[in-house]
Amino acid sequence: MSVDKRIDYIEFPSSDFDACEAFYSSVFDWSFTDYGPEYRAFNDGQLDGGFFQSKLRSTTAAGAALVILYATDLEATRDRVAANGGTICKEIFSFPGGRRFQFLDPHGNELGVWSDK
Numbered sequence: 001m002s003v004d005k006r007i008d009y010i011e012f013p014s015s016d017f018d019a020c021e022a023f024y025s026s027v028f029d030w031s032f033t034d035y036g037p038e039y040r041a042f043n044d045g046q047l048d049g050g051f052f053q054s055k056l057r058s059t060t061a062a063g064a065a066l067v068i069l070y071a072t073d074l075e076a077t078r079d080r081v082a083a084n085g086g087t088i089c090k091e092i093f094s095f096p097g098g099r100r101f102q103f104l105d106p107h108g109n110e111l112g113v114w115s116d117k
Contacts, residue, residue, distance in 0.1 A: 010047065010067060012109050013054035014040070019085065019106040020051050027080045028069065044069075057108040066102070068112040074099055077113050 002008045014020045017040040024030040024042060033041045041050040058064040071077035074092060081103045082088055089110060090102035100114035 007047070010049040012049070012051050012058055012105075012107075013056045014051035014107045014109075015053065015055050016107060017051055017053075023084050023086060023106050026084045027077070027086070051107075057110075059104075059108070059110040060102075061110075064110070066110065066112055068100065068114050071113050071115050072117060074101065074113065074115040074117070078103075081113070 012020075017034070021030075021032045021040060021042075025032065028044060030042045030044050035041060035050075038053045039050055041048065043049075058067075060066050078088060078092060078101050085106045087104040088101060089104050090112075092099055092101045098114050098116040100112050102110060102112040104110055
């Protein structure tokens with residue numbers, strides 16, 4: 001059931017659904033549903049979303065919103081991102097309330113991961 005006035009669904013571009021599925025399922029335990037050559041949906045355990053067929057990339061340099069995930073072990077998550085085909089584009093840094101890093105997924109979409117530890 002959707003919650004009123006909350007982010008309910010998010011979509012990312014991808015030109016290689018298999019690579020994105022392998023990456024996000026290995027690093028973040030997301031599950032996927034294939035809807036053919038134009039779309040692949042995911043669930044991260046709480047939020048649903050999808051990947052649509054596109055050569056475009058979602059990056060802050062291009063003006064996109066930055067999606068930030070949470071991890072209790074920031075270093076281990078950074079290492080899993082790098083080991084599974086992601087590129088760390090901003091190493092771990094501190095900010096008021098926690099620490100985070102930013103990465104590019106195998107397609108080149110930019111996301112962040114933060115921790116309060």
